[in-house]
Amino acid sequence: MSNDTAPEPAQQPPGTGPTAELPAAVQRLWGDAAPRRRGPKPALSAAQIVQAAMDLADAEGLAAVSMARVAEAVGYTPMALYRHVAGKDELLVLMSDAVARDLPDIPAGTDWRAGLEAWTRAQIDMGLDRPWFLDLPLSAVLPGPNRLRGLDQAFGVLRPVDLPADEKLAIIGLLAQHVLGEARVHIESHRGAVQQVRRAAGLPEGTPESELDPAAIEAADPYSDFETVLARYAEPTRYPHLFEAFSTWTGPVEVSPVADDITFGISVVLDGVEAYLRRRGAIPDDES
Amino acid sequence: MSNDTAPEPAQQPPGTGPTAELPAAVQRLWGDAAPRRRGPKPALSAAQIVQAAMDLADAEGLAAVSMARVAEAVGYTPMALYRHVAGKDELLVLMSDAVARDLPDIPAGTDWRAGLEAWTRAQIDMGLDRPWFLDLPLSAVLPGPNRLRGLDQAFGVLRPVDLPADEKLAIIGLLAQHVLGEARVHIESHRGAVQQVRRAAGLPEGTPESELDPAAIEAADPYSDFETVLARYAEPTRYPHLFEAFSTWTGPVEVSPVADDITFGISVVLDGVEAYLRRRGAIPDDES
DNA sequence: CAGATACTGTTTATCTCCTACGCGTTTTAG
DNA sequence: CTAAAACGCGTAGGAGATAAACAGTATCTG
Numbered sequence: 001m002s003n004d005t006a007p008e009p010a011q012q013p014p015g016t017g018p019t020a021e022l023p024a025a026v027q028r029l030w031g032d033a034a035p036r037r038r039g040p041k042p043a044l045s046a047a048q049i050v051q052a053a054m055d056l057a058d059a060e061g062l063a064a065v066s067m068a069r070v071a072e073a074v075g076y077t078p079m080a081l082y083r084h085v086a087g088k089d090e091l092l093v094l095m096s097d098a099v100a101r102d103l104p105d106i107p108a109g110t111d112w113r114a115g116l117e118a119w120t121r122a123q124i125d126m127g128l129d130r131p132w133f134l135d136l137p138l139s140a141v142l143p144g145p146n147r148l149r150g151l152d153q154a155f156g157v158l159r160p161v162d163l164p165a166d167e168k169l170a171i172i173g174l175l176a177q178h179v180l181g182e183a184r185v186h187i188e189s190h191r192g193a194v195q196q197v198r199r200a201a202g203l204p205e206g207t208p209e210s211e212l213d214p215a216a217i218e219a220a221d222p223y224s225d226f227e228t229v230l231a232r233y234a235e236p237t238r239y240p241h242l243f244e245a246f247s248t249w250t251g252p253v254e255v256s257p258v259a260d261d262i263t264f265g266i267s268v269v270l271d272g273v274e275a276y277l278r279r280r281g282a283i284p285d286d287e288s
Numbered sequence: 289m290s291n292d293t294a295p296e297p298a299q300q301p302p303g304t305g306p307t308a309e310l311p312a313a314v315q316r317l318w319g320d321a322a323p324r325r326r327g328p329k330p331a332l333s334a335a336q337i338v339q340a341a342m343d344l345a346d347a348e349g350l351a352a353v354s355m356a357r358v359a360e361a362v363g364y365t366p367m368a369l370y371r372h373v374a375g376k377d378e379l380l381v382l383m384s385d386a387v388a389r390d391l392p393d394i395p396a397g398t399d400w401r402a403g404l405e406a407w408t409r410a411q412i413d414m415g416l417d418r419p420w421f422l423d424l425p426l427s428a429v430l431p432g433p434n435r436l437r438g439l440d441q442a443f444g445v446l447r448p449v450d451l452p453a454d455e456k457l458a459i460i461g462l463l464a465q466h467v468l469g470e471a472r473v474h475i476e477s478h479r480g481a482v483q484q485v486r487r488a489a490g491l492p493e494g495t496p497e498s499e500l501d502p503a504a505i506e507a508a509d510p511y512s513d514f515e516t517v518l519a520r521y522a523e524p525t526r527y528p529h530l531f532e533a534f535s536t537w538t539g540p541v542e543v544s545p546v547a548d549d550i551t552f553g554i555s556v557v558l559d560g561v562e563a564y565l566r567r568r569g570a571i572p573d574d575e576s
Numbered sequence: 577c578a579g580a581t582a583c584t585g586t587t588t589a590t591c592t593c594c595t596a597c598g599c600g601t602t603t604t605a606g
Numbered sequence: 607c608t609a610a611a612a613c614g615c616g617t618a619g620g621a622g623a624t625a626a627a628c629a630g631t632a633t634c635t636g
Contacts (some may be wrong), residue, residue: 021487022516028522039583049454056627066622079624080585082486088623137423138476144327148527156536165533174474174553181469199309228310229431233318239436241443245453265462272560327612328602336588354593367595369613 024086025093025095029144046084048074052096054130057095062132092136099126099133099142106153112283113270115157120266121181123150127183134184163282171273182265193220312374313381317432336362338382342418344385353379357575385432387414387421394441400450400571401558403445408467408554411438415471422472451570459561470553481508512542 027033028046030207052073057065067088071078085091103126106118128133141147154172161168194209197216209217221227236243277283316334335526340361355376359366373379391411391414394406415422424535429435442460448457482497497505509515524531565571 007461022513022520025470026513026517032521033511037582038581038631040585040631042584044585068622077586078622079587082624083584105364108613135425138472139479143514145526148517148522148530152527155533159529159532165536168533170549170552171556173549174556177473177553178466181465185465186427191427225310225314226431229314229318229436230312233320234436235434238433239440241447242436242440244447245443245456248453261458261461264458265465268459268462268560268564269557270560271563272556272558275559275563276556325612326602326604326610328614355595356593365615367616370595371613496636539613 023142025090026142026144028086028090029093029097029142042084044074044076044080044084046094049081049084049091052165053091053095054098056066057132058130062100062135065095065132067091089140092140093142093144096133096140097142097146100146103146103150105155106157106158110157112161113274116154116175116270116273117266119150119154119157120175120270123176123179124183124186124262127180128186131187131190134180134187138198148254153245161277161282162210162275163280167280171276174273175269178265182262186262189222190217192222192225192254193217196220196224311430313378314430314432316374316378317381317385317430330372332362332364332368336393337369337372337379338386339528341379341383345420346418350402350423352482353383353420374394377428380428381430381432384421384424384428384447385430385434387418387461388432388438389432391438394445396444398445400445400449400565401562402465404442404558404561405554407438407442407445408558411464411467412471412474412550413500415468417472419475419478422468422475449565449570451565451568455568459564462561463557465556466553472523474550477510478505480510480513484508484512 049070053065055068056069056073067078067081069083070091074081074201080197081091085094104122106115106122110118143151151172154175158168158171163171194212196216197212197220198205198207200216201212203212230239230242230246274283278285318395337358341353341358344357344361347411355366355369358379359369362369373382392410394410398406439460442463443456446456446459458490473487474568484501485508486493486495488504489500491499518527518534520531522530562571566573
């Protein structure tokens with residue numbers, strides 16, 4: 001790796017050994033860049049671009065985030081963005097880390113289980129606040145400064161638990177994964193409900209959610225398609241257990257031990273974690 | 289396939305009864321179509337198109353599935369596909385259901401826990417066999433005949449468990465969600481490893497995995513980027529717990545209670561489910 | 577201080593997608 | 607036999623990402 005023809009932002013500080021190993025996006029994430037020397041002062045900045053992209057995504061969804069529209073939003077030509085961001089993929093990576101900027105703190109000294117629950121909820125809320133985050137490919141989620149804060153919090157919560165780091169990491173990884181999936185499913189179901197209301201109201205596909213009746217969305221039956229399919233197409237002989245189970249089904253029960261999917265999921269997973277911790281002797285046996 | 293050639297879009301005149309409620313893609317999924325009447329015999333069929341699309345995705349990933357390339361694969365022009373499939377979105381829906389075609393059966397009479405574990409593994413393997421499935425948007429996963437089979441299996445496993453259908457559904461939903469996320473994470477990590485090996489071997493970005501050394505991929509450290517970031521960028525004051533936890537970290541432990549992420553995840557979640565079932569009195573207390 | 581140089585945003589152009597629309601052809605119901 | 611319906615295709619438009627070459631500007635070097 002010598003300084004040959006590299007018209008690219010391959011900003012290698014002198015004598016760069018290990019820097020090259022990391023994906024460029026991660027370096028950008030940590031603001032690792034050569035100090036500027038010559039040339040006009042940049043009028044545009046990566047931060048500005050990321051902000052505009054996030055505003056766009058908040059307002060119109062991830063699909064609305066195109067280089068052209070982001071450029072328009074910041075008032076430059078599309079190609080100007082490429083001076084500050086390697087490409088669209090990198091922009092998505094930056095957005096993905098920025099989402100985790102405003103994670104709420106978890107009070108020190110919180111009990112491990114309450115702490116993990118708070119952490120879990122915070123992560124889910126993050127996703128529900130910014131649904132477009134859930135549409136990002138997993139490859140866009142890299143260890144940036146903000147995401148690492150989330151990880152640090154989790155380790156903070158598990159501090160009193162007596163377990164080696166790799167086991168804690170496995171637990172946190174499981175929770176992180178769970179949280180992402182739960183939020184994805186929840187949002188998808190929400191989108192389905194919105195669609196349903198739109199169809200019922202005879203409104204066109206693109207109608208923004210803001211013009212719909214929130215109560216109607218809330219009331220939409222998430223199992224409607226499922227039930228219709230079961231009734232209209234599915235043959236009992238091919239799906240015997242399904243029919244047996246639903247022979248008495250009357251829609252989701254109002255007063256159910258399963259409060260809502262998110263709460264249910266968290267409690268089940270944390271029960272599993274608790275069982276693991278007990279088995280490993282990582283927490284006192286008498287804990288409630 | 290008791291159904292004869294089922295080609296056309298459901299030609300529902302405006303005042304249609306219940307059929308109109310369902311998304312068109314679901315109807316296509318179940319082969320609900322008007323019987324053919326006049327016109328040339330179709331040379332092409334939806335099944336053919338879906339098969340070609342799946343072969344393409346298997347070989348080159350979801351990104352390679354474009355209408356043009358699928359058309360090329362079946363030997364027709366791009367626009368010919370639109371006679372059999374409403375658009376690309378619908379094609380993805382059809383693919384998503386087709387993936388679940390070859391689910392292995394779960395022997396009747398299997399213990400609930402062993403059964404759920406088998407079910408869970410089968411679902412994960414499905415994803416790992418066809419990673420492109422994990423790249424599909426959730427909106428492409430609709431209740432088709434094959435997917436419903438998976439659901440039926442799950443209810444079959446839970447048959448001996450004494451619980452109302454809605455609670456069973458919550459459990460299955462949780463597992464389904466977990467399974468999807470686990471497979472996604474696993475594949476993403478695999479892709480990262482492949483990338484790492486490619487970079488190490490100095491091969492270009494597009495090099496297919498088949499040309500790489502499987503052993504090297506297996507040996508790649510999934511935490512490499514993470515460790516590098518921690519060492520190079522992260523300040524201990526900002527991530528105190530992380531640094532504390534990893535002060536003694538020496539990479540993932542070989543012999544760990546955490547066998548591998550997938551096994552660990554399944555066992556923790558099933559422990560949680562077991563706790564729930566116990567609490568609800570749905571299984572005998574003495575069960576191991 | 578005068579290039580030389582590196583860096584900025586822009587212009588232009590290419591390549592790839594998805595798909596609306598309309599044509600000619602083939603089949604079969606009436 | 608005839609006309610409606612269904613099939614596959616050609617054209618073309620719009621949107622998207624981004625490579626390449628360009629012109630202006632700030633800074634460094636001699």
